[in-house]
Amino acid sequence: MPTPDAATVAAELRTAMGKLTRRVKGEDVIPLGQIAVLGALDRDGAMTTSDLAADQRVRPQSMARAVGLLLDQDLVTRRAHPTDGRKSLVELSPAGRAALEAERGRRAGWLALAIESELTEEERALLARSAALMERLAARRGASGGS
Incomplete structure (x- = not known):
């Protein structure tokens, strides 16, 4: 059996991962931009x-609107910056x-159900091994792979 060309596999994998990511995010109830902000605050802690x-690579004015919506929904809080009185920090409530x-649970639930209903036992085992390989690829640093 010929070895698949790495460039072909890379293109197919990128396309498939993009489709799967969009489909999983389709389970969200909260708008994607707001979920991204909540996720960033969860990952990195309080931020201006x-x-x-x-x-999030958006204009400050756009973020101010998003933060305002999240504040209105009591999903974030604002507190004084500890060292700069002119600034405030936004954090998860x-x-x-x-x-x-809940959003993460919906995403994981949908994916688990899809895996269970669409894949054979052999395919599920292959997917589990593939997840570990994708983690390895994600940990690779830079274009040359050096640390």
């Missing part, structure tokens, strides 16, 4: 609106953490 805008976990 400017830092969030840079993290308990309700925001619960909403984020």
Whole structure:
């Protein structure tokens, strides 16, 4: 059996991962942009609106609107910056953490059900091994792979 060309596998994998990611995100109840902000705050902790805008690669004005919507829904809170009185930090509220976990649960639930209903036992085992390989690829640093 010929070895698949790495470039072909890479293109097919990127396409498939993109489709699967979009499908899983389709389970979200909270808009994607807001989920991304909640996820960033969960991952990185409290941030200024400017830092969030840079993290999400959006204009500060757009982030200010998103943060305002999240504040209105009590999904985030705002507190004074500890060293700069001109700034404030945005952080997840308990309700925001619960909403984020619910979204993650919906995504994982949909994916688990799809795996169970669509794949054979052999395919599920192959997918489990593939997940470990994808983790290895994700851990690779830089274009040359050096650390």
